[in-house]
Amino acid sequence: MKRGLALIAVALVALASVAAAGAKSSDTTITGAGSTFVQPLVAAWTPAIGKAFGYTVQYSGVGSGAGIAAITANQVDFGASDAPLNQAQQSACPDCIQIPWALSATAVAYNVPGAPAHINLDGNTISKIFLGTISNWNDPAIAALNKGANLPDLKITPVFRSDGSGTSYNFTDYLSSVNASWKTKIGTSTQPAFPAGQGAKGSSGVAGLITRTSGAIGYVDVAYAIKNHIKFAAVRNKAGKFLFPSLRRIEAAATAFTTVPANNELHIVNPPKSAALAYPISTYTYVIVHKKSAHAAELRKMIFWALTQGQGSQFAAKLTFAKLSTNKKVLVAAEKTLKQIQS
Amino acid sequence: MEQGALSLKATGRGRRRLLVNRVAEGSAVFAALLAILVLAIVIWSVGSRGAGAINLDFFLKGPSSDFFGGGGGIAPALAGTLLLVGVATLIALPTGVLTAIFVSEFAPVRAGQQIRLWLDVLNGFPSIVIGIFVFTLAVKTKVPVLGIGHHQSAIAGGFALAVIMLPLVSRSTIEVLRLVPNHLREASYALGVSKWQTVLRVVLPTSFGGILTGTTLAVARAAGETAPLLFTCAIAGQIVDWNPTHSVQSIPLTIYLDSESADPALHQQAWAAAFVLILFVLVTSLTARLLLERSRKKLGLQR
Amino acid sequence: MLARVEAASVPAGSLPRTRHAGDRIGDGLLYGLTALAAILGVLVVFAIVWRVADGAWPAIKFFKLGFVYHNVWNVNLNGGTFGARDLIIGTVVTSFGAMLLSAPISIAIGLFLSELAPPAVRAPVGTLIDMLAAVPSVVIGLWGIYVLAPFDAQHVAPAIHAVLGWIPIFGGDPHTESTVFTAIIVLTIMTIPITSSICRELFIGVPSELEEGSIGLGATRWEMVKTVVVPSVRGGVVAAIILGLGRALGEAIAVTQVIGNFIPMGRSLFGSGDTIASRLANQYQGASTDRQIAALIYLALVLLVITFLTNYAAQRVVKRFEFQRTGGA
Numbered sequence: 001m002k003r004g005l006a007l008i009a010v011a012l013v014a015l016a017s018v019a020a021a022g023a024k025s026s027d028t029t030i031t032g033a034g035s036t037f038v039q040p041l042v043a044a045w046t047p048a049i050g051k052a053f054g055y056t057v058q059y060s061g062v063g064s065g066a067g068i069a070a071i072t073a074n075q076v077d078f079g080a081s082d083a084p085l086n087q088a089q090q091s092a093c094p095d096c097i098q099i100p101w102a103l104s105a106t107a108v109a110y111n112v113p114g115a116p117a118h119i120n121l122d123g124n125t126i127s128k129i130f131l132g133t134i135s136n137w138n139d140p141a142i143a144a145l146n147k148g149a150n151l152p153d154l155k156i157t158p159v160f161r162s163d164g165s166g167t168s169y170n171f172t173d174y175l176s177s178v179n180a181s182w183k184t185k186i187g188t189s190t191q192p193a194f195p196a197g198q199g200a201k202g203s204s205g206v207a208g209l210i211t212r213t214s215g216a217i218g219y220v221d222v223a224y225a226i227k228n229h230i231k232f233a234a235v236r237n238k239a240g241k242f243l244f245p246s247l248r249r250i251e252a253a254a255t256a257f258t259t260v261p262a263n264n265e266l267h268i269v270n271p272p273k274s275a276a277l278a279y280p281i282s283t284y285t286y287v288i289v290h291k292k293s294a295h296a297a298e299l300r301k302m303i304f305w306a307l308t309q310g311q312g313s314q315f316a317a318k319l320t321f322a323k324l325s326t327n328k329k330v331l332v333a334a335e336k337t338l339k340q341i342q343s
Numbered sequence: 344m345e346q347g348a349l350s351l352k353a354t355g356r357g358r359r360r361l362l363v364n365r366v367a368e369g370s371a372v373f374a375a376l377l378a379i380l381v382l383a384i385v386i387w388s389v390g391s392r393g394a395g396a397i398n399l400d401f402f403l404k405g406p407s408s409d410f411f412g413g414g415g416g417i418a419p420a421l422a423g424t425l426l427l428v429g430v431a432t433l434i435a436l437p438t439g440v441l442t443a444i445f446v447s448e449f450a451p452v453r454a455g456q457q458i459r460l461w462l463d464v465l466n467g468f469p470s471i472v473i474g475i476f477v478f479t480l481a482v483k484t485k486v487p488v489l490g491i492g493h494h495q496s497a498i499a500g501g502f503a504l505a506v507i508m509l510p511l512v513s514r515s516t517i518e519v520l521r522l523v524p525n526h527l528r529e530a531s532y533a534l535g536v537s538k539w540q541t542v543l544r545v546v547l548p549t550s551f552g553g554i555l556t557g558t559t560l561a562v563a564r565a566a567g568e569t570a571p572l573l574f575t576c577a578i579a580g581q582i583v584d585w586n587p588t589h590s591v592q593s594i595p596l597t598i599y600l601d602s603e604s605a606d607p608a609l610h611q612q613a614w615a616a617a618f619v620l621i622l623f624v625l626v627t628s629l630t631a632r633l634l635l636e637r638s639r640k641k642l643g644l645q646r
Numbered sequence: 647m648l649a650r651v652e653a654a655s656v657p658a659g660s661l662p663r664t665r666h667a668g669d670r671i672g673d674g675l676l677y678g679l680t681a682l683a684a685i686l687g688v689l690v691v692f693a694i695v696w697r698v699a700d701g702a703w704p705a706i707k708f709f710k711l712g713f714v715y716h717n718v719w720n721v722n723l724n725g726g727t728f729g730a731r732d733l734i735i736g737t738v739v740t741s742f743g744a745m746l747l748s749a750p751i752s753i754a755i756g757l758f759l760s761e762l763a764p765p766a767v768r769a770p771v772g773t774l775i776d777m778l779a780a781v782p783s784v785v786i787g788l789w790g791i792y793v794l795a796p797f798d799a800q801h802v803a804p805a806i807h808a809v810l811g812w813i814p815i816f817g818g819d820p821h822t823e824s825t826v827f828t829a830i831i832v833l834t835i836m837t838i839p840i841t842s843s844i845c846r847e848l849f850i851g852v853p854s855e856l857e858e859g860s861i862g863l864g865a866t867r868w869e870m871v872k873t874v875v876v877p878s879v880r881g882g883v884v885a886a887i888i889l890g891l892g893r894a895l896g897e898a899i900a901v902t903q904v905i906g907n908f909i910p911m912g913r914s915l916f917g918s919g920d921t922i923a924s925r926l927a928n929q930y931q932g933a934s935t936d937r938q939i940a941a942l943i944y945l946a947l948v949l950l951v952i953t954f955l956t957n958y959a960a961q962r963v964v965k966r967f968e969f970q971r972t973g974g975a
Contacts, residue, residue, distance in 0.1 A: 033578040058580020065932020070578055075494040075590075088935045155819060162907035164932015186722065190934055193720040198824050198918045199907030201928060205603030212796075213823060228606060360866050367868035371762045374754035375771055378842070381835055382778045388793045389785060438683045445680030460961075461688040467889075467957040468694060469896025471923050472946045475930065476694045479701050479943075506694075509687055537669035539676040567782025569899045573927060595784045595899075602788040602903060617785045628780040632773060 028053075030295055030302060033060040034067020034080035035166050036203040037221045038102050038285045042080070044315045045306060052305060055298055061202065065164015065190045071096065071288050077295045078303075079288040082166025083190050084265035095291050097341075098264050099334045100284040101306050103254055103322045105245035106170050107225040107232035108281070110217040111210050112137055115231075116149040118244075122236035123178030123270070123280070129217060130158045130175065131182065132196030137215060145236070159209045159218030162199030164190045170283040171219040174269040178280075219281075222320040239276040249279035250322040260333040284330070291340050300341050307334055389621055393614030401615060405581045417616050422583045423497065423591030424566055427576065430501025430587055431508055431565050436558055438505075439512030446513075447520035448542055459517070466510035474571035477503040481575065495590035500576030504568060508561040515557025519550040522639070552638035556631040563627045567620060569595040594620050695950065702947045705940035713944055717910060719925075721938055728941035730922070730948055732909035737921040737952070739911065740826060740901065741894040744833035749887045752838050756845025757871055761857075772846065779839030787903035790832045795823040795904055803827060803916050818914030824906035826919040832900050837890035844886035848879040881967020888960035895953050898923035922949045 032042070039061035046057045062070070064081035071079030072093040085098055108121060115137070125141050128134040134141055137154045161168045169190045176183040186192050200209040207224045210216045217233075222245045225232045234242035243249050253268045256275035260266065264286070271278040287306070289299050310316070311323045325331050353361055400416050407415035442462075446455040481499040523546050531541040547554075572593055579590040594616050601613035699706075705713065709728065716729025759772050803820035810816040852875050860870045876883065898921075906918025907928060922945050933939045 029580070031578070031580060056580070056582065058582065060578040060580070062578055063932045065934050066578075068934060069932065073494070076578060086934065092936070157822070162902075162928040164929065164934060186720075189722045190932060191721045191929060191938075193718070193722070194908070197908060198822075199920075199928070200603050201902075202600065202603060204601075204606060204609070207606075208603050209824070214821075360869065364866035364868040367871070368762050371754045371758040374751045375758040375763070375775070377751065378755055378778060378838055379771065379774050382774060382781070384793070385778075385781060385786065385789050388789055392792075438686060441680045441683035442687045444676075445684040449677055449680060450684070458684050458688060461691050463961075464954065464957065465687070465691050465694075467892050467896075467953055468691075469898065469923055469949055469953055471896065471898040471926050472698065472950050473694065475701075475926070475943065475946050476697050479697045480693075506690055509690070513687065537666070537673055539669070539672035542676060563780055567780075567784065569782070569784045570923075570927060574930060577931070595782060598784045598788055599899060599903075602784070602791060613788055617788050620782060621785055624780045624782060625777050628777060629773065632776065 028298070029056045029058060030078070030298055031058045031060075031076040032067075032078040032080060032287075033062050033070045033076045034288075035064045035082050035285055036061040037064070037082045037104070037167050038080050039203075040221075040223050040227075040319050041102055041310075041315060041321055044319065045310050048309075048315070049302055049305060052309075053298070053301055055302060057302070063161075063163040063190075063202065064166030064169065068093075068288065071290070074290070074293075077289070077293065078299060080285065081288060082283055082285040083169035084263070084286060085288065090263070093290075096288050097291060097337055098286040098288045099303060099307075099337045100264055100266060100330055101287045101303065101310075101324065101334065102285045102316070103250060103282070103324055103326065104285070104320055105222050105250045105253075105279050105282040106167055106174075106219050107222045107245050108217065108235060109207070109210050109220050109225045109230040109232045111214060111230065112152065112154060113214055114150075114152045116146065116151075118231070119149070119151075119233045120145040120236065120242040121233045122242075123175065126235070127175045127179035127182045129156055130160070130194060130196065131185070132158075135196075145242075154215040157213050157216045158194065158197030159206050159213070159216050160192070160194045160197055160199050161201070161203075161206060163201045165203075166190060166283075166285065167203060167219060167221060168192055170269065170281065173267060173283075174281045177267075177270040226320065235280055237275070237278055237280040238270060238273045239278075241276060243277070243279050245279045245282070245320065247317060247320065247322050249277055250282045250320075251326040252276075253278035253280070253282035254284075254322060254327045254330070257327070258329060260329050264333055264337055266330065289341060292342050296341050300338060303338055303341075304335070307331065307338070386621065386625075389614055389617045393611065393616070393618035396611040396615035397618065405583070406612070415612070417594065417597055417612065417619075419579070419581055419583050420592040420594045420597040420616065421619075422585060423576075423579065423593045424595075426497050426585060426587060426591055427501045427504060427572070427593055428562055428566050430498055431504035432558065432562055434502060434505035435508035435512050435561065435565075439509050439558075439561075440516050440554060442509075442513045443516035443520055444542060444547075446517050448538070448546070459514075462510040462513050465506070466514075469570075470507055470568055471570035471573070473506050474503050474574045477506070477571065478574035495574075495576050495578055497576055497587040497589065497591045500572050500590075500593070501587070503571035503575050504565040507568060507571065508565050511561035511564060512558055515560065516550070516554050519553030519557065519638075520546060522553070523549045552634060552641075556635040556638070559627050559631040559634075563624045563631070567595055567624055569599050572596050698943060698947050698950060701943035702940060704936065705944035706947075708937065709941070709944070713941075714948065719909060721935070726935055726937040726941070728938070728944075730945055732911060733920060733922045733925055733945065734948065734952075736826070736905075736909065736911050736919045737895060737923070737949070739915075740829050740833055740905070740919070740921055741891055743826075743830035743915070744837055744894045745887060745891045747830065747834040748837045748841055748890055751834075752841035752886070752890070753845055753876075753883060755838065755842040756849050757875075759842070759846045760849035761867065761871060761875065772843075775839055775842060778835070779843070783836065783897060783900040784903075786832055786836060787900035790828060790900060790904040794831060795825075795828045798825070798828050798831065799823045807916065814913040815915050818912060818916045820916045822906075822916060822918065824904055824918050825916050826905060826911060827915040829901050829905040829919070829921075830915070832904055833894040833897060836897060836900065837894050840893055841886045841890040844889065845883055848882040848886070849875055852878050881964050884967070885960040885964045888956055888963065892953050892956040892960070895956060896923055896949065898927040902927045922946075922952075 042059045049055055049057055064083050067079040067081050068089055070076045135156055137156055138151045172188045172192045176188045200206045203221050203224045206218045206220045207228045210218045210230055234244050236242050252275050253271045256271035256278055257268050266284045268282050270280050403418050404416035405419045446458050477499055527545055531545045576590050579592045584591050598613050598616050601609045713730050715731050717731035718727045718729050720727050759768050799821050806816055807820035856874050857870055860874045901921055902924035907920050908918040909920045911919035930942050933942055
C-alpha cells in the first residue's frame with residue numbers, strides 16, 4: 001500500500017514537471033481551427049512558417065462552422081472559414097475580423113462507372129439533382145447537356161456535408177443564385193437542410209463517400225477531388241461555357257467582382273456573362289481573428305506571410321488555390337484589414 | 344426388437360420433443376458461434392488492414408504535413424490518449440473508491456441503495472450528453488477555472504471520461520468490498536482497531552486486486568470513448584503535447600476523423616490506430632478478468 | 647467463527663473506556679471524505695440534468711413541446727426552425743430494431759453459457775463475448791463503414807429484398823451502403839454482449855433444485871429452460887433487454903458513421919436516416935446561431951429523458967417481476 005502511494009506521488013510530480021516544461025514552449029505555438037477546404041494549404045504553409053518565424057502552427061480541420069465557434073469562444077488563435085460571418089456570428093464576436101487569405105473552387109465530383117470521359121452539368125440541373133427531382137443519371141435533362149453521351153441507368157445519390165461546412169455554404173450560395181426554387185426552399189447555409197441524399201463529415205468524408213458509392217454526386221474542394229482521383233463535372237457558367245475548375249478559371253471568377261464590402265464578405269459564385277472563362281463555383285476562404293489577442297503580433301506576421309509568400313506556386317498552385325493578388329482590390333482590402341490587429 | 348422387451352427409443356411425441364430440444368440446443372450454439380465469429384471478423388479486418396502501417400515511425404512520428412504524401416504516425420494521438428486516461432483515472436479512481444467505501448462500510452442500507460441507484464442512472468447516460476455537459480461547464484464558461492476555462496483542454500476531456508468511469512469504478516469496488524468476509528472486519532473491531540484503520544489496513548488491502556481490475560476495465564472503456572471528446576478536447580495540433588491545459592489529440596478521435604477519408608494512406612492510419620486501440624483494450628480487459636477470477640478464488644468463492 | 651470478547655473475561659480497567667482521540671478524528675475524517683465522494687457522485691447526475699436543461703431553456707421557451715412532434719430541421723428557415731420528430735423516430739427505429747434482433751440472440755447465448763455448453767467451454771466463450779463488449783464503438787463504426795456496409799449492400803439487403811421486398815420496410819433500393827439497416831446491425835453487435843452477460847448471470851442464478859427437478863420429471867433440456875429457467879428470471883431478462891436498448895439509444899459515433907445522416911427516414915430500412923445522438927455528433931461543433939445551439943441541447947435533453955425513462959422502466963420491470971415471483975414477500 002505504502003509503496004503504491006509513493007509510486008503515485010512520484011508519478012504526480014513527474015507529470016507536473018512535464019506539464020510545466022510543456023507550458024513554457026507554448027509561447028510560439030499558434031493554434032487554429034476550421035475549414036477542411038483550406039486545411040491542405042495550411043498544412044503546406046506550416047513547415048515554411050516554422051522556418052521563417054519559428055512559430056509552430058497547430059491547425060485542426062473541424063469544419064468552418066466549428067472554426068467560427070472556436071474563435072468566438074477564444075479557444076484558438078485563429079479560425080478559418082469559407083463562409084463569411086453572418087450577422088448573428090458577427091454580433092456574438094464583435095471583436096472578430098475576417099480576412100480573405102486563399103482562393104479556390106468547389107468541384108462537383110461524381111462516381112459513375114461507365115460514364116463518358118467528362119460530364120457537363122449546369123446550375124439548374126445540379127439544383128434539381130440535389131433537390132431530388134432528378135434521380136437517375138440517364139435523365140433527359142442530363143442527357144440534353146451531354147449530347148451523344150452514353151449515360152447509364154443508375155440511381156443518383158447526392159452526397160453532402162453533415163457537419164457545419166463552408167463548402168456547403170459556397171455550394172448552396174451558387175445554387176441559390178442560379179435556382180430560385182433552391183433559394184426559397186433551402187437557401188444558403190453552412191448546414192443546409194438537404195432534401196435528398198447522404199451526409200458525410202468533412203471534405204475527406206464526402207470524397208470518401210463518393211468513392212464508395214456508385215452513382216454518387218457531391219461537392220468538395222478541388223484539391224480533395226484531384227487527390228483522390230475523383231472525376232468532376234464541367235459546370236456551365238453564365239456565358240454558356242462548360243468549364244472545369246482550374247487556376248485560370250478561378251482567377252477569371254475572382255476578377256469579375258470588383259467591389260469589396262467593408263466586412264470583406266465576398267461572393268464570387270455565378271459570375272456575370274462578361275467573365276466568359278470563369279468557373280461559376282469559386283470561393284474565397286477567410287481567416288478570422290480577434291483584433292486584440294494574446295498572439296496578435298505573431299498573427300499579423302503569419303497572416304501577412306500567408307497573403308504574400310504563402311500564395312507562391314509551390315504552396316497554392318499545387319493545391320489549385322489561385323493567387324490572392326489576382327484581384328488587387330481584394331489583396332489591398334485584406335492587408336488593410338490585417339492592420340486592425342493590434343499588437 | 345423382441346416382442347416383450349421395452350424399447351427405449353422415443354416414438355411419436357417423444358421424438359418430436361427430442362427434435363425440438365436438438366434444434367434449441369443447436370440454435371444456442373449457433374448464436375454463441377455467431378457472436379464469436381463477429382468478434383473474430385472485426386479483429387481480423389482491423390488487423391489485416393492496419394498491420395501494414397504499423398512500424399516504429401507509426402508510434403514515434405506525427406501525421407505528415409504533405410497533403411499528397413499521407414502516412415506518418417499517431418504519436419500525438421497516442422500521447423494524448425495516455426494523458427487523457429491519466430487525468431480521468433486521477434479523478435475517477437479516488438472518487439469511485441471512496442464512494443464505494445461509503446456505500447459498503449458506512450451508509451445505512453437505504454442510503455446505500457439510493458446512491459447505487461443514482462450511480463446506475465449516471466451509467467445509463469449517453470456519453471455524448473456527458474460531453475455536452477462538460478462542454479457547458481468547463482469549456483464554455485467565461486471564468487477560467489484552474490486555467491482551463493473557455494477553451495478545450497485535456498483536463499476537460501479527462502473530466503468527461505472520469506464521469507463515464509465513475510459508475511464503473513464504484514460498482515466494481517462495491518462488489519469487491521462486499522466479497523471481503525465480514526469476519527475479517529469483526530475480528531479487527533474485536534481487537535479494538537478503529538473503523539478507519541480497519542478499512543485502510545484490512546478491507547482495502549484484501550480487495551486491492553479487485554479494485555485494480557475494476558479500474559482497469561473502466562480505463563479500457565475510457566480509452567475507447569470518442570463522443571465526450573468531440574466537444575471537450577477535439578481542436579488540437581499535430582505534435583506530441585503533455586500539457587493538460589492544452590487540448591490534445593486522441594486515438595479514438597483520430598480514428599473517427601480518418602475513418603471517413605478517401606485517402607488510402609489516412610485509411611491505413613485509421614485501421615492501424617484501431618488495431619492498436621483494440622489490442623490495448625482487449626489485452627487489458629482480458630488481464631483484468633483473469634486477475635479478477637484469481638482474486639475471487641483467493642477469497643474462497645468458486646464459480 | 648466469530649471471535650467474541652466476553653466482557654466478563656476481561657479484567658476491569660485494561661481496555662480503554664473511551665476511544666482514542668486519533669481514532670475519533672480518523673473515523674470522522676474517513677466518514678466525511680467518503681460521504682463527500684458519494685454526494686459528489688450523485689450530484690453529478692443532477693448537475694448534468696441541470697446544465698442540459700439550462701442550455702436548452704431558450705429553445706424550450708421558443709419551440710415548447712411542439713419540438714417533439716414537428717419535423718423540420720432547417721437552420722435557414724425563419725431564422726432557424728427545429729423539430730425533433732424525425733430524429734426521435736430514427737432513434738427509436740434503430741434502437742428497437744437492434745433490440746428485436748439482439749434479444750433472442752442474447753438469450754440464446756446466455757443459455758449456451760449457463761446451461762448448454764460443456765463446462766470447459768463456458769469460461770473461454772464467455773470471455774470472448776465479453777471482449778466483444780470491450781471493442782470501442784469508433785472501431786465498430788470504422789469496421790461498419792468498410793466491411794459491414796458493403797457486405798450488407800451487396801449480399802444481405804438484396805437477399806432480404808428479394809424475399810420480403812413487398813413489405814414496405816424492406817422495399818426500396820437495397821444497394822445503398824449507408825443505411826438504417828446497417829446501423830441496426832451495428833447496434834445489435836454492440837448490445838448483444840451486455841444483454842447476454844446479464845442473462846448468463848441470471849440463468850446461472852436459478853436454483854439447481856428447480857432445474858434438476860424438472861429433468862427428473864422427464865423434461866428435455868430445452869423444456870426445462872422453457873418452463874423453469876426462463877420464467878423464473880423473466881423480469882431480469884426483460885430488464886437486461888431494456889438495458890441493452892438504453893445503450894443503443896445513446897450510441898452516437900458508430901451510428902453516425904454508417905447511417906447516412908439524412909432525415910426524414912423513408913419507409914424502407916434500406917435508406918439513409920439519422921438519430922438524435924448522431925445529429926448531435928455532427929452538428930453541435932459547428933452550430934452557428936444561438937437558437938441552433940439551444941435546439942441541439944434541447945435534443946440532448948430529449949435523449950436524456952428517453953434513456954432515463956428506458957432505464958427506469960427496466961428497474962420497474964425488475965421490481966414488478968420480483969414481487970410476482972416472491973409473492974409479495
